[in-house]
Amino acid sequence: xxxxxxGASARRLFSTAAxxxxxxxxxGQVSAAEELNALVWCDHTDPALIExxxxxxxxxxxxxxxxxxxxxxxxLEQSRPGDWDVMVIDAVDVHRVIDMGRLGEMPADALxxxxxxxxxxxxxxxxxxGKTYAVxxxxxxxxxxxxxxxxxxKDMEDLSVIWSDKYKGRIALYDYYLPMxxxxxxxxxxxxxxxxxxxxxxxxxxxSAMKAASKxxxxxxxxxxxxxxGEVDILVGGGEWIxxxxxxxxxxxxxxxxxxxxxxxxxxxxxxxxxxxPDLALKFVQYILSPEGQxxxxxxxxxxxxxxxQKAGEHLAPEQKQALxxxxxxxxxxxTQLYPVPSAELDQKMQDAWTNMMQQ
Amino acid sequence: xxxxTLEDRERRRAWGFxxxxxxxxxxxxxxxxxxxxxxxxxxxxxxDIVRVWNLDNYARFFTESALLKGLTNSLEIxxxxxxxxxxLAYPLAWIIAERVPKRWQRMALxxxxxxxxxxxxVRSYSWLLVLSKGGVINQALLGIGLIxxxxxxxxxxxxxxxxxxxxxxxxxxxxxxxxxxxxxPNYRRAAADLGANGFQTFWHVVLPLTLPGIxxxxxxxxxxxxxxxxxxxxxxxxxxxVLPQIIMxxxxxxxxxxxxxxxxxxxxxxxxxxxxLCARWLKIERA
Numbered sequence: 001x002x003x004x005x006x007g008a009s010a011r012r013l014f015s016t017a018a019x020x021x022x023x024x025x026x027x028g029q030v031s032a033a034e035e036l037n038a039l040v041w042c043d044h045t046d047p048a049l050i051e052x053x054x055x056x057x058x059x060x061x062x063x064x065x066x067x068x069x070x071x072x073x074x075x076l077e078q079s080r081p082g083d084w085d086v087m088v089i090d091a092v093d094v095h096r097v098i099d100m101g102r103l104g105e106m107p108a109d110a111l112x113x114x115x116x117x118x119x120x121x122x123x124x125x126x127x128x129x130g131k132t133y134a135v136x137x138x139x140x141x142x143x144x145x146x147x148x149x150x151x152x153x154k155d156m157e158d159l160s161v162i163w164s165d166k167y168k169g170r171i172a173l174y175d176y177y178l179p180m181x182x183x184x185x186x187x188x189x190x191x192x193x194x195x196x197x198x199x200x201x202x203x204x205x206x207x208s209a210m211k212a213a214s215k216x217x218x219x220x221x222x223x224x225x226x227x228x229x230g231e232v233d234i235l236v237g238g239g240e241w242i243x244x245x246x247x248x249x250x251x252x253x254x255x256x257x258x259x260x261x262x263x264x265x266x267x268x269x270x271x272x273x274x275x276x277x278p279d280l281a282l283k284f285v286q287y288i289l290s291p292e293g294q295x296x297x298x299x300x301x302x303x304x305x306x307x308x309x310q311k312a313g314e315h316l317a318p319e320q321k322q323a324l325x326x327x328x329x330x331x332x333x334x335x336t337q338l339y340p341v342p343s344a345e346l347d348q349k350m351q352d353a354w355t356n357m358m359q360q
Numbered sequence: 361x362x363x364x365t366l367e368d369r370e371r372r373r374a375w376g377f378x379x380x381x382x383x384x385x386x387x388x389x390x391x392x393x394x395x396x397x398x399x400x401x402x403x404x405x406x407x408d409i410v411r412v413w414n415l416d417n418y419a420r421f422f423t424e425s426a427l428l429k430g431l432t433n434s435l436e437i438x439x440x441x442x443x444x445x446x447x448l449a450y451p452l453a454w455i456i457a458e459r460v461p462k463r464w465q466r467m468a469l470x471x472x473x474x475x476x477x478x479x480x481x482v483r484s485y486s487w488l489l490v491l492s493k494g495g496v497i498n499q500a501l502l503g504i505g506l507i508x509x510x511x512x513x514x515x516x517x518x519x520x521x522x523x524x525x526x527x528x529x530x531x532x533x534x535x536x537x538x539x540x541x542x543x544x545p546n547y548r549r550a551a552a553d554l555g556a557n558g559f560q561t562f563w564h565v566v567l568p569l570t571l572p573g574i575x576x577x578x579x580x581x582x583x584x585x586x587x588x589x590x591x592x593x594x595x596x597x598x599x600x601x602v603l604p605q606i607i608m609x610x611x612x613x614x615x616x617x618x619x620x621x622x623x624x625x626x627x628x629x630x631x632x633x634x635x636x637l638c639a640r641w642l643k644i645e646r647a
Contacts, residue, residue, distance in 0.1 A: 067612075068612060068613055070612060070613035070614055070615055071612040071613065073407075073615055074611060074612065074615040077615060096407075169512075175598055177613075215512075215515060215597065216515040216516075216597030216598060216599055217597065217598035217599065218515075218597065218598060219593075219598075222488075222594070222597075225488070226515070229489070229492050229493070229494055230492075230493055230494050231492045231493050231494075231514060231515065344406035344407045345406065348614070351609075351613060351614060352424075352426070355426045355601070355606070355609065356425075356426045358426075358598055358599070358600070358601055359425070359426040359429045359430070359600060359601055
């Protein structure tokens with residue numbers, strides 16, 4: 001008897017739970033008529049950026065976050081065509097995904113290209129054979145971030161400080177081999193675009209010196225934490241994307257572009273060729289490139305960066321523009337170079353050099 | 361004839377019971393393992409995976425010092441963590457089993473494993489803050505004047521070992537405690553009757569009888585520690601890479617699945633070797 005009562009209760013409970021689950025599922029179905037699958041960097045996961053688009057278009061945006069082109073390509077290789085509608089990728093790597101046959105053409109006249117900073121249109125990277133496959137949405141610099149109360153800001157104007165012993169044990173290295181090797185290349189007085197295998201021995205020597213002078217090699221979160229908590233005083237590879245969001249609470253943190261220059265990062269957004277919702281995907285791209293979307297993306301909670309659309313300035317507060325160094329951009333754009341774009345073989349060698357440095 | 365039919369029926373029933381577990385193991389362990397083993401013999405060339413059978417990935421592992429060092433780092437850290445965890449967990453388990461009144465033992469165990477209830481990642485980041493220059497430990501030591509400069513205990517191997525030991529002491533406490541409470545007090549009484557003092561009783565009677573508990577916990581610690589990626593990644597400061605971190609680099613940055621598969625096989629071989637070393641104590645038996 002007890003068992004049957006318990007059984008009846010269990011059935012009722014199960015039935016109620018199932019009803020609630022169905023209601024929740026249907027409510028989910030009703031609240032978002034469509035879904036969009038986006039493979040993105042962490043700055044796109046900020047609800048302040050995504051929710052306005054979701055509400056305006058009655059859509060649920062499913063976001064999958066990744067870090068580094070290798071990881072993104074790895075995810076694409078494991079996915080079926082149609083799994084993804086939109087992708088954010090390093091601007092210098094757009095052609096790698098075009099080569100995989102995964103990016104769709106976007107109508108150039110549907111994009112606000114004329115409003116973008118001229119240096120960030122990057123036709124050589126975003127287009128092929130006159131067809132537009134991606135558009136640059138955000139940029140910034142991999143350079144030197146530091147605590148200006150603990151180091152001499154003048155020292156930060158020379159890239160050679162990153163492999164000197166002056167601040168030994170007080171430096172963190174950003175754990176991404178491409179911009180870091182690019183920075184070393186600049187420090188050696190060479191251009192990132194001309195990096196070849198012949199440059200690698202000298203680069204490896206400097207990487208070794210950098211490791212010896214550093215305290216840690218850290219990813220985005222760890223490097224930001226290390227600088228903010230005073231664990232290190234200098235972050236090589238940092239920039240506005242590390243310090244700008246902390247400007248309010250940590251005014252002691254600063255960044256600069258040394259006299260030899262710095263590496264400029266730029267991220268592009270693209271519509272996937274096999275998207276089952278190409279119109280909605282294009283709409284998402286248009287939203288991200290709109291002045292409002294750009295301002296939200298620039299000040300995303302994961303990391304800040306400069307918007308590529310110049311009109312975004314109208315939607316940014318003066319202190320936000322100050323933190324992003326809006327007025328200094330012409331000079332910075334002139335004194336910075338894009339990431340190196342290695343062949344597959346050189347890419348392997350660069351990664352080996354980076355792994356060897358970490359195991360040193 | 362009837363006997364044979366009964367035996368057949370029994371055999372079929374036995375297979376019926378075993379089949380789900382067997383199918384599960386086949387589908388989710390044996391088949392993926394064989395696929396991984398096969399993939400470890402392929403090659404990533406440029407941006408393509410070439411399906412030609414060869415041992416190049418294994419050869420690379422033994423000739424590239426950065427890769428080999430991943431295994432030696434893993435083994436050094438794992439053995440240190442296992443030894444420290446056993447040394448700390450045994451007295452704790454013994455105190456709970458022998459000195460804490462029966463009615464409080466459950467509460468004592470809950471308190472001992474309380475940190476298990478928090479997220480692994482959150483716990484690792486918390487340790488990072490505790491061990492950092494401005495963290496609780498350094499501030500306390502500076503405050504009482506024991507040190508004049510902050511200790512370098514964050515973002516290095518020391519931090520990784522501390523994070524691991526904190527976690528595995530809890531696990532080992534459980535396995536050793538469960539072994540200790542099964543020990544009949546008659547063993548100790550007999551030892552005392554034969555003239556053994558407290559230390560001799562522990563050394564010659566209690567410790568050997570609790571070895572299965574120690575070895576079970578130590579083996580679990582070894583397996584979980586050598587395969588862990590999160591703790592070294594958060595607490596180690598990337599100042600040295602362990603094998604799981606190198607495997608993640610092959611997948612995340614290079615999309616070199618064949619090399620990642622080869623390294624995973626090597627990791628499994630290390631675990632198998634540890635199992636074979638501990639096998640005599642890992643039998644399911646009563647003390």
